[in-house]
Amino acid sequence: MAKFEQIGTASIPGQGGELRLLQRNQEFSIRIAGKTGELMNTRLHGSEDALAELACERIAARPEARVLIGGLGMGFTLAAALRTLGADAEAVVAELVPGVVEWNRGALGAAAGYPLNDPRTRVSLGDVGEVLRREPGGFDAIMLDVDNGPEGLTRKENDRLYSPEGLAVAQEALRPDGVLAVWSAGRDAGFSERLRRVGFLVEEVTVRAHRPGKGAKHCIWLAF
Structure with a gap:
C-alpha cells in the first residue's frame, strides 16, 4: 500500500502549532505536527455531512437562509450545507488557518467537490467567535466544527467558544x-x-x- 506523503503545512495562529496535509493516492489526511493520529481524513466524513444536514434541513425552506460554518476542515460540512440549502441561501465559512483555505482551493478541494467555488459561499478568515460577536441575529443556523469538540485540542483559545459566555454569544x-x-x-x-x-x-x-452506520461514533448537539 502506498504511504502518505506530506504535501503542505500551515501555521495555527495563536499558539504557534502547525497543521500538516498528507496525501496517499486520492486520499488526504490533516494532522497536527508532533501528535499521533489525525484530525480528519477524506475517507471519513459522514459525521461532518450530518452536522450540516441535521442543522440545515430545519431551516432550508426559509427564503434567503443564511448559515455560518465554524471551521472549513476538508469542506464536507460546507458541501453538505450547500446541497441542502436553496439557491438564494448564503453560507459563511469562518476559518482561522489561511492555509486550510488554500488547501481547499487546491487538490484537497476535489474530495468535497470544491464547495468554495459555489457562488453562495463566503469565506471569513479569522476566529469564528469574532464573526458571532459582530453579527447578532445574523444567522438561521450556526454549525461549529472547531477543534475536536468542546474540549480544545489544537488551540486552547477554542475553549472560550464553548464556554457559557461563548454559547450565549x-x-x-x-x-x-x-x-x-x-x-x-x-x-x-x-x-x-x-x-x-x-x-x-x-x-x-x-x-x-463513515456512513452508513460504520466507523467511530461522533456526537452532534442540536440546540434551539
Missing part, C-alpha cells in the same frame, strides 16, 4: 427559531448541561464517521 447570533449545531469526537454530558444553562433546548445525536 452564539445564541445572540441566531435569528428567531434558529439552530446551533456542534460537532464533537465524543459525548460530553457537561456540555449538554452547559447548553441548557444558557437557555437552549438540547438534542444530542450520535452519528458515524
Whole structure:
C-alpha cells in the first residue's frame, strides 16, 4: 500500500502549532505536527455531512437562509450545507488557518467537490467567535466544527467558544427559531448541561464517521 506523503503545512495562529496535509493516492489526511493520529481524513466524513444536514434541513425552506460554518476542515460540512440549502441561501465559512483555505482551493478541494467555488459561499478568515460577536441575529443556523469538540485540542483559545459566555454569544447570533449545531469526537454530558444553562433546548445525536452506520461514533448537539 502506498504511504502518505506530506504535501503542505500551515501555521495555527495563536499558539504557534502547525497543521500538516498528507496525501496517499486520492486520499488526504490533516494532522497536527508532533501528535499521533489525525484530525480528519477524506475517507471519513459522514459525521461532518450530518452536522450540516441535521442543522440545515430545519431551516432550508426559509427564503434567503443564511448559515455560518465554524471551521472549513476538508469542506464536507460546507458541501453538505450547500446541497441542502436553496439557491438564494448564503453560507459563511469562518476559518482561522489561511492555509486550510488554500488547501481547499487546491487538490484537497476535489474530495468535497470544491464547495468554495459555489457562488453562495463566503469565506471569513479569522476566529469564528469574532464573526458571532459582530453579527447578532445574523444567522438561521450556526454549525461549529472547531477543534475536536468542546474540549480544545489544537488551540486552547477554542475553549472560550464553548464556554457559557461563548454559547450565549452564539445564541445572540441566531435569528428567531434558529439552530446551533456542534460537532464533537465524543459525548460530553457537561456540555449538554452547559447548553441548557444558557437557555437552549438540547438534542444530542450520535452519528458515524463513515456512513452508513460504520466507523467511530461522533456526537452532534442540536440546540434551539
